[in-house]
Every structure is written in structure tokens, then in C-alpha cells.
Amino acid sequence: MELFTDYTLRTVTIGSMLLGAISGLLGCFAVLRRQALLGDAMSHAALPGIALAFLITGQRDTFTLLIGAAIAALAAALWLLAIVRTSRIKDDTALALVLAVFFGFGLVLLSYVQRQPTAAQAGLKSFLFGQAAALVERDLWAMLVISGPALALVALFWPSIKLISFDPDFARSLGLPVRRVEVLLTGVIVAAIVIGLQTVGVVLMSAMLIAPAVAARQWTNRLETMVLLAAGFGALAAFAGAWISALGDRIATGPVIVLTMSGLTAVSLLIAPERGLLWQRWRLTRWRQIGNNH
């Protein structure tokens, strides 16, 4: 198969699968902690960071731009939390507001960058929808370098993370540093977002975090299983997406991956044992039958 022999295709496939696995794994915490859309807001908010990093350093080096993205996303998350804590603005409003304002400011910077005479500016716009086809080996290393520490931190603090994901009040009563772990988890999600910006772009990144986690949640009640399953689902959907987009001409990889992921989630919502909708329906009819026989 071409997928394994062609250099570009192989890079794209491996990169997408890496992203699918990491964002699937880390997305679980966002979904469980009812912050599914925080990822959406933060990925949009990364845009001004990318433009600023380029303006300040003048480099189009992936790593530099991604650091800028991470800083902007974190700043957005912190402002968002501050708004919710200090005013009567609810979190949905704060999310939409921070998302739109940061993205708008990003557009201002982007349009400013595009007037600069430097030739290197081309390509910043590819962060909007991502450009998986442009992934090179260096980008894969950048992904590993960014995600490595994030995954290590999750492993290190696993017991506290687990407890805080389900019962933050109880965790607080035990004296766990809940605030610090929450900041850590937000930072880890930022890492996942930053990795995805190149492949799927700021707009579709939220799906990469949410969909695998929601799909995995339907199949299990154990966090360990859910996290691993989400990573597996993410990688699988990314593989399928990369493969499908390689089949035809002008099929952008990012949107296809999002669609395969959404398909996987829809199937999980329908047929997962115990929780799935079809399963529920079947159980209901069985109870009715039992009831009628009595």
C-alpha cells in the first residue's frame, strides 16, 4: 500500500495518528470535567499567539509558532476562568466571548503580518484549517517533544487527576492541591491543541478532543479503559481519515479525520453495550414483553 511506502503519505498518516491518540487521551479530562468547549475556545484563541510569535521572532519555524500558540491559549483560558470567578458572567458566555475576541485579534495580527514584505509570511493561514499534507518529519518530532512531558505529567499525577475528574469537592476535602492539578490539566489540553493546529487547524480541533472521549465513554465505566480506548479511537479515526483523503484529489485531511471521528462516535452512541441507544431500546422492549407475560 502507498500509505506505508510513500514518504509524504507516511508522515501525514503517522502525524495524524499521533495527534488522534494524544488528543483523544487528553480530551477525556476536558469532557469529564465539563469543559468540552474550553478546547474549542483555546484553539481559536491560539491564533494571535501564532501571529505574534511570527511578528516577534520573524521565523516560520513550527516550534516557535507553537510556543506562541500555547501562550495565547493559556492566557485565554486564564482570562476565561477569571471572568467566571469574579463576575456574574456564566461560563458559556465567557467561552464564546474569549473565543471570538482572541480570534478577532488574531485576524488583526494576521492581516498585519500579510502586509509585511518578508516572504516567509505565507502559510500562517494554514493554521486556520490545518494542512496535514504539509507535515514533515520535523513536525512529528515537535509533536513528540510537546506531548511527551504532557503525557508524563498525567502519568505522574494520575491518582489525583482521577479523583479530581470525578469529585473535586471530595479531593479538596482530602487536602489535594485541586487548583494546581486543574491548571496542570488545562496546560496539558493546551499541549494537545497546539499539536493539532497544524493538522486540523483551530476550527476543527475541538472535535479531536471531544469526539474520541465521548465515544470511549460509552463503552466503559473505568477511567483507565476510557483513556486508552479514546487514544485508540483517535488513532483509528485519524488513520482512516488519512487513508480516505489519500484516495482522492483535493480532499483535505483535517475535515475527513473529523468526520471519521464523528462517525465512530455516532456508532458508539448507538450500539455501545449498556449505554448505547439501540441497546436501551432493546432493553425497554424486553421489559415490556416480560411485563405483558405477567
Add this chain to the structure above:
Amino acid sequence: MTPQLEVQLIAVIIAAACALPGVFLVLRRMAMLSDAISHTVLLGIVLAYFISDSLSSPLLFVGAVAMGVLTVWLVELISGSQLVREDAAIGLVFPALFSIAVLLISRYAGNIHLDTDSVLLGELAFAPFDRIDLFGISLPRALIFGSGVLLVNASLLMLFYKELKLVTFDPALAATLGFTPTIIHYGLMTSVSLTAVTAFDAVGSILVIALMIAPPATAYLLTDRLPRMVGLSVAIGVLAAISGYWLARLFDVSIAGAMATMTGIGFGIAWLFAPQRGIVAQTWQHRRRRERFAVQMLVLHLLNHEGTGEAGVECHSQHLIEELRWQPTFAGAVVRRAIQSGLVQQLDGVLYLTEQGRALAREASIG
């Protein structure tokens, strides 16, 4: 009209049109639906374009609005299954629908005016070039459509004001009284979709979110009354639109982006400096309350020891720092405040209650 003036007029009208449904999105905690809708209307436009094969067909409009409503319905279907929470449901639905739209555009409609960049970003500067003749006058399309939507939103708001208010603040009572919250809800969502599709042609989908959510959020920090909140939202949106336009002109940058930035700056100012709910006002109120309480403590303490033998020691201002465990600077401020208010007099470092201070202390010890 010069193009300059036209662009500003379009921006002002769209800002006002967005603010009206935005108020209710913010109050009903559905702000993120504007994010979802403003993305998915693109799919409606694309599908309608494939059916009608024209970019100016009214079908595009219908398709987009229908897709916006469908988005809300899908989100509610998924979150209604109890398997997924609402925020995650939003995050599942709109990227999927948006992805379909992006794929369709990049594959089949690559060379026409529909491109994904302009949908997301919008370019208001080009709006005056797309003109329609209306009653013999040539006007920008965005201006006509924007005014139409503003008119629709304003009349819907006036017609259903009472119902909207009731459903927003007390959905349970609304249901008991026989108003179906669902109808009002979907009516609002239709209005949001209509506004989103009209506005995003001119200003891009992200600015739609900024104009719908940020001005009402700002107004929410400034007032408790719904009519005032509606008026303030429109005014703030209009202000952000005009100041954003001039900011963009000054630095020669994206107009839509500059307007979104200005809505954010407006919110930031209100968040910090709003008269009662701003952070500065809250901090100040907190400090005043603390000081007022401390003055009461002081007069009570003085009343307790008044006329007793140890009054000379107990009522010495130095002793307060030990007895009430106040920081020296804080104690100094409290004593000064008490003296200023005529509650306490100081002689050789010893504090004496005035008649007024004694009255306050008695009142405080009873209350």
C-alpha cells in the same frame, strides 16, 4: 454615499441586529450555540448552492437558516439522550457539519466566490462592491439584507417581548401559563440563524459571535433591567463597530478582526470598572465594608471599658493593636475614620466615645 460611510453603516446595522438575539442567548446560557450556528450555516449555504446552482438564489438563505435550526435540534437530540452533556454535544455536532461543508467546497466549488477563508474571516471592505438596485437606487447588498434582518429581529423582539422575558427568567412558570417554551426557543434560534447567515457574508462567522455575545455580556455587567440591557447592548455593539472600523483604518488591518477586538476591549473595561460589578468597585466595596465593621468593633470595645478603671489602658490606641489583633496601619486607618465621623475623640493617645459613638455602639450591640 462614499464606500467608507457605507462600510460603517453596514457594520453598525449588523452590530445592532446581532445584539438583539444575543441578549437572550447570554441570559439563557446558550451563548455557545451562536458559535455552532455561525459555523454550520455554511453547510446550508453550500447544499442550497448545489441545488439551485446560483449564489444569489433565495434558497441559500432558506438552506442556511434551516441548517442553523437543524444544528440546535441535533444538539438537543444528542444531549437529550443523557449520554452526552450539552457542551460536548455542541462540540460534536458543529465540527462535523462544518467539516462536510469544507470538504464540499474544496472538492466541488473550489473556484467560485464561496471559499472557506472568506466565510471565517469576512471582508467588510469589499461589501460596497456587491450592489443591488432597490427602487432605482444602487445600494450594497449587505446593507439591504442587514437592515432587513435588523427589522425582523426588532419586530420579533417587540411582538414577543413578554413571552421572551418570561421564558428566559422563569421557564417553568411560562410552561404552566401555557406558553410553549419550545416555540419561543426555536423562534429565537431561527432569528440567530437568520442573523448569522446575513452577517457572516459581510463580516465572517467569528465576528458574528463577537457581536452577538460580547455587547450583551458587557451590558449584563452594567444593568439589572432587561430593557436597559437590550438598549445598552445595541449601543455597545454600534460603538465597537465604529471604533473598530477606525482602528482598522488607522493600522490598515482586518476590519472584522478590529471590531471583534473592540468588543473585547469594551467588555474588559466593564469587567474592570463597571460601577457596581466591576472588579475595582468590588474590591473597594469589600474594603469599605471591612472598615465599617472595624469601626463598629472599635466603638463597642470602647463602650465596654468606658468608665472602668482600666479605661486608660484598654482605650489607648496602642492597646487596640494587641487586643483586636489589627495591623498597625489598619488600626490607624480605623481610628482616623472613627474620629473623622465624629464617633471618637482622642486625648493623649486615649480614645473617648462621643455621644454619637455611644449611640452607634449601643445600636450595634443590640442589632
